[in-house]
Amino acid sequence: MKTILVSRAVAKPGWWIFGMVMLAAAWWGQPLVDSGHFENHFFGVFWYSMIALGLIFWGLPGEQFTDGTILERRTMLLGLLPLWRKSEPVSAFERVELTQEPNVFGKDSVWLSLIKSEDGETTRRFVFAYFPASQRGIAKAQQMAGDLSQISGLPFAQAASEV
Incomplete structure (x- = not known):
């Protein structure tokens, strides 16, 4: 049986805390969108575009994997589905x-x-x-x-x- 070693961003508490902070920030910004003032709508669009950008980075965590013969760096969708992979031999x-x-x-x-x-x-x-x-x-x-x-x-x- 081969032993593998994985380093995952989703295994770290900071990844989960950042996700919760993004959700709290989205909830906190609701009055900007619900307001009748044009200025608040402008700030609301800015606010939610920054939250969307943060969630894009949050939703694509990285992980490193090795089984002793290859090293692989992966970008995962929510830590579940690999979207991008780069492999190198350990012998390098x-x-x-x-x-x-x-x-x-x-x-x-x-x-x-x-x-x-x-x-x-x-x-x-x-x-x-x-x-x-x-x-x-x-x-x-x-x-x-x-x-x-x-x-x-x-x-x-x-x-x-x-x-």
Whole structure:
């Protein structure tokens, strides 16, 4: 039996919270459409066009998948139906790496990537997942990096933190 590893946006609480916030914002904007003032209708069209744009991005989450031989990035309709796929062989990479990147606002990010380098220079990168750089996020990232390394057969290398 083959082991697979999947990183899904719909598995993260932020995806669900964003969807609920969009629904609440749509409900909150009803008075703009129901009003008798022309100005409110203008703002209502703007309001709902921004909500529609947000829902388009929300409704097309991404996921990464591997079975140890291929890496696949998919864009899914509501996390259920694949709309777009891009595949690459795992053999095109040489290691699994965790990289911490400082953010201007909020916590730093930890990126789980598969790397190909030549002469010490990274030439290809496939980002498999990202996590906030909290204790829990780093623990999850290290666990997934170990799983990805085991499934893919590539060595796991912890990169130095970038400053």
